[in-house]
Amino acid sequence: MEYVDGFVAAVPKENKALYREHVLKIASVFKEHGALSVIECWEDDVAEGQLTSFPQAVMKQENECVVFSWISWPSKEVRDVGMKAVFDDPMIQREMAVMPFDTKRLIYGGFSVLVNE
Template identity: 55%
Template sequence: MTYVWGFLTPVPQENKAAYLESARKSWELFKEYGAVSMHECWEAEVPEGKLTSFPLAVKREQGEAVVFSWMIWPDKESADRCGASFETDARWKEMMDMPFDGKRMIYGSFEPIFEA
């Protein structure tokens, strides 16, 4: 069964083009490591919450957009292999100039329990 990496991050509005370029570059490497698909979604309607919300989760600041992303892998082993390559493949280090605050990025790995 597939395996999913999920991300939520705040990105300055003025960095939208740089974020998109970064995603396009990284996709080539993720694909090489076996990723099936990558989805980058720019905030359209993301309401503020009182207890929980996407903006609260990433501590969105004025002038930032919330980006919701996920990546599909054929299996956990492929995802783990790619994750391990972050330490060994120098090409990842070339992409470290991220157009967002990585300290406020939320991420995790997920095992699908239903797909339609």
């Protein structure tokens, strides 16, 4: 059964090109280690909520945009092996040392696919 890692983060607007470059570098490594796809979405129509919202969840600042991302895998087993290999990769370790956003406000988790129509 397909498995997905999901992410939400706040990225400084001025870092959009840098963030895109960062993701293009790391996406190829994820795919080398079994990921089916790496999807990155830049905020377009994201409202502040009364009680909850993406901006609130990541404590978005005025100069930031929300990114919504996911990596799909064929299964959790492939993901577990692939994710370990990704984080052991020297290029990923270099990229992680200079992230173009505040990783303390990154929200992430792994999900089993319930419906895929």
